[in-house]
Amino acid sequence: MAPALGPDELLVDLLARRAVDAGFVRGHHQVVLGAAGSTDAGAVADCRAVAYRLAERLGTPVAAAYLSAAQPRVAAAVGDLCSRDPRRPVLVLSYLLAPGYFQSLLVSEAAAAGAEATTIPLLGQTGGVPEELVDLVLRRFRDTVDACSIPGTTARRPIASPC
Structure with a gap:
């Protein structure tokens, strides 16, 4: 099993490009990174790490927010920024992989809370599959295969039998 896609600089690159494509202007926009959410504290920390790196890249604070299972919720984060x-x-x-239920929920919650715009998911419909995402998936695949070339291991932990 390969590790999660994020956090990774390639995702930060893609998200920064999506921000610019959506009309982001440093010093003008406030930014929320909208993720699905998780009960896994490590996954939530990973989202915060991406938000931190994205804030460095964009030159403005980025609030990590979630649709379920973690706090703050997207609507609360957007509402807080709009009030401030x-x-x-x-x-x-x-910060969702593909169109579907969670993306629809993200768009509706963000708009209801006062957001000006919500970007497309990582595998959004415009322009095909982003190069950054392809590179990242291929890197994760290669790293996993390389780790499996050592008998008794996977990319994450020892196993009872070889790959």
């Missing part, structure tokens, strides 16, 4: 500085619009960056 109503003159600065909120852009929600989708």
Whole structure:
């Protein structure tokens, strides 16, 4: 089994590009990174790590927020930013893999809370599959295969029999 896709600089690259494509202007927009959420504390920490790296890249704070199982919720994060500085619009960056239920929920919750816009998911419909995502999946695959070339291991932990 390969490790999770994130956190990774390639995802930060893709999210930063999506922000710019959506019209992000440093010093003008407030930003929320909208993720599905998890009860796994490590997964939530990984989302916060991506938000931190994205904030460094964009030159503005990025609040990590979730649709379920973790706090803060997307609607609360957007509402909080809108209340703090109503003159600065909120852009929600989708940290979801593909279109579907969670993306629809992200768009509706963000809009209801006052967000100006929500970006497409990582595998969004415009322009095909992003190069950053292809590179990351291939890297995870190669790393997993390389780790499995050592008898009795996987990419994450020892196993009873070889790959």
